[in-house]
Amino acid sequence: MADNNTNQKTASQSEKKSETFFDKLRRIFGGQNASYTLKRPLRKWWLLFMGPVTAAFIIGFVWPFIQGIYLSFCNFRLVSDAEFIGFDNYAKAFSDQSFMRSFWYTGLFALTSLVIINVLAFAVALALTQNVRGSNLFRTVFFMPNLIGGIVLGYIWSMIFDGILSNFGTSILQNSTWGFWGLIILICWQQIGYMMIIYIAGLNAVPEDMLEAAKIDGATRWQTLWKVTIPNVMPSITICTFLSLTNGFKLFDQNLALTGGQPIVMQDGVAIKQTEMLALNIYSTFYGTNTAARGTAQAKAVIFFILVAAIGLAQLAYTRKKEVQQ
């Protein structure tokens, strides 16, 4: 005990010395500064509180990220044999037809799914907030597909689509149009429930008196929806729009399990997977048979990251702007 006490004393003495002039002022004028009573002892335990997360974060994110950026400028098969080659990988990535195709394909897919998911999810949320009997049960059902993983979903739907399409002598792997719309149906089935939850939260927060005022003023239902409800749920709409956009861009599991990029079409002597999205394209470049293309794959990954991060930052800027306006 005594030992412990002296230890603490010396510790607090040494900390007193490191106090800045302002800290002293604060201590003199503000009496015992409240936040310091907590901060000081807490700081001594930094290793326990911050250590595990920081270490894991460096292993799981910081180091791979830095290494990834560096490797995008290198030629490598393993990590140890990397040699610096400058922007060659990026040039190769942009001249890669399969990459450019998956880029436009992903953009088209993300926008289509964005519109369909949000319109349907909003409609369902609106219907469920009308005090219909059994809305809880409906909500439960609509949200359920969210808990099933992308791989399993892909497998389930490929069975269903093949069950339907086999009657017409085709399969989802043979026709890229079916592949596209099949994936849209799958993703709607999965994500409408998720967006619906966010919209319901937004709709429940619409002030009751505003709706009542609109009713008293003789507004039709349609007018109330456009002039009162939608402006009030704008924050939810923003969140859902960006969420479905980033989800669309990052989609991988469902794409892999449903079509895996098939069918393959030869174009100018290059095999191009017709329903391959960006994430899957990067994956197959990394782990395909051509290990020399790993540098290109890493460059593609960096481009992909910049794209997704730009959407994320746009969302942040947009929500910030909204907050200021309110």
Added chain:
Amino acid sequence: MKDNKATKAVNNIDPALLESAKKVDRKKNKTALMVVLSVISIVYVLPVLAVLINAFKNNTYVKTDTFALPLNDMWAGFSNFEKGMTFGNYPFIDSVLNSLIITLLSTFLIVLCTSMAAWYIARVNSFLCKVIYFLCVFSMVVPFQMVMFTLSKTADTLKLNTPWTIPIVYLGFGAGLAIFMFVGFVKSIPIEIEEAAAIDGCGPIRTYFTIVFPMLRPTMISVGILEIMWIWNDYLLPYLVLDINKYRTIPIHIQYLKGSYGAVDLGASMALILMSIIPVIVFYLVCQKYIIKGVAAGAVKG
């Protein structure tokens, strides 16, 4: 507009009558809405029902009679389930166990470690804390493909390729959202309670576990739910990090069956899928309230 005037005119004449007429109208509308929603719900459940039907169907009929009930010679009984257990040269029960170990251990680690770190970050708020916090928020917008190759190599060198060690990778890659949510919540609770404890001589560890921990519980449930949903269904990270010949999770196992499409026993695969969906649906029905709350909280912050 004409309609409006008309209703106003009616309104002037006999409000009580109009009110009752409107009520009847609304009731009709609600019934119609309920019918529409019921139909959509049934369509929504159909894919799961299709899995249920086909799990009991003989393999040869799955592709030709996908939507028929498994009657007469289509009926396979539980033979699909028996076959499924050892399907793909890997015992299904092992992949279930691996998935369970990874999900539970990772979620426990993430909730405990990130909540401690978030409390430290929010209360100490030094320069280094701000840097780490910023990096965590930043990591939320980084897609997995960006780090997948280097991360799997790093994990390999550090021997993080077993179900018992992969939670460290999850803690690192999943820290972002958890830290973000916890810091947001800690900042909203008054510091005075913790300070009072500190003045009374309560050390940081005791303060954390007896005072902060209980207050954080709602956020912990939200974070826990989000992490469970992510990790249980995650395919690519464990596929690249784990030693795939020894350890498979459920999504990896199912993707392996799919890999050899055509030659695969579809009936048995459906039995496996059914077995992997049922626990998820039970979990969902039991914890529905928390799951929906957690999703709403996570979405608003993310």
